[in-house]
Amino acid sequence: MVEERAVEDLTARARIRDAALRLFAERGMDGATIRDIAAEAGVSLGLVRHHFGSKEALRAACDEYASALSRQLLFEATKPTAMSSPSFLPEAHPTIVLLVRYLARSMSDGTAAASAMFDDGVALTEQWIERDHPNQFEDPKAVAVMMAAMHFGPLLMHNLVSAALGTDLLSTEGHIRSTKAYLEIYRHSWLTKDSAEAAKAAYDRLEEGETP
Amino acid sequence: MVEERAVEDLTARARIRDAALRLFAERGMDGATIRDIAAEAGVSLGLVRHHFGSKEALRAACDEYASALSRQLLFEATKPTAMSSPSFLPEAHPTIVLLVRYLARSMSDGTAAASAMFDDGVALTEQWIERDHPNQFEDPKAVAVMMAAMHFGPLLMHNLVSAALGTDLLSTEGHIRSTKAYLEIYRHSWLTKDSAEAAKAAYDRLEEGETP
């Protein structure tokens, strides 16, 4: 289980980090100002600088915190079954919503946290493929990378997905609905053997000479 | 085919828009300044304001341009086969790379262009499902939305995907490799009928009473 909050984490330093995490997630790294973060945390402007030195260092602290948390959540999410477990609901872990928003932002800002999370996702997918679906793919690395990116996609676009779905993806209801959609997607056979082999042959030919 | 550039588009106004598109994509909406854009376009600061009025209006113009172009590309990409066509290579359309970068940025900035592109993707996926895989899903809307998000994922994370792959996703080589990975992913049967039904039943139960 994810520990909701450490005891010593109620210090002003932690409050600043939490406020930064929230505002960075909402408005982006440039959009959130130190003044806003200080106000959100209920402290003065100078204290932020006193504890973190600079805005860049504050961002790095948020990154480190988000990295550790996301790693914890990611490993837990892939533990019990191939799909995420039913007990793994947004209600049970309110921090998930904040974390997803922060990491979605970090993804386009190119921070280390996003990069680390993605690499973790790829590594987990690779292990999972090697364990449960070994020797099935010509390019297992590419399959793992693409699948990782495909599974992060809905999380990064959770606002657009929620709007299109009419249900907040990061709610219990949305989680159940999306997971059931995943089940339908992965249960369906999208390609016939013929069409798959034909397409594969076409791309193999394309790969040889650039002019088919 | 995608027209590479309209004739009248060589005006200073178009140069400014192109420069804005490029810098917005690279540095984000806040990171790119009007001064940088003016310098990139080789014009003065005042001319940008003369043509577009404000930075927000310039962003809107970029959005409109990107929307039209992405719609054009999206419909073309899904035209010939279920997967994207071999002729649809980054080499053939250098604008794609810029467009993907811009829209990836827009996705986290929440602009109208990103929203429109996503909705287009969902609509196309819905049509495709209804045409080629009708009456196969309990919740076709959710399937379409999730699949659209899954397919945009690698594009939004193209830099991370490229790093993990060791190949630039937005190059001809990366395009071929990722498409072949897609083929492998959609050809494979990830779930046995038993495990799929068991998971489905578990989530159905979860949906009824919140306490299984």
Add this chain to the structure above:
DNA sequence: CAGTCCGCTGTACGTTCGTATAGGAGGGCG
């Protein structure tokens, strides 16, 4: 030829941001 609109430049203004610094309240220690 005079008038006028359009594309374009250069400079200046007010705001906001990150950063820096001086200083105060409170507790532990010699």
Add this chain to the structure above:
DNA sequence: CGCCCTCCTATACGAACGTACAGCGGACTG
């Protein structure tokens, strides 16, 4: 008691940004 260290506030400074405005040259019109 005196000192200092930690946590914290308040104020100030320089830079960068979006915006605004005055003006200049060329082309087109009458």
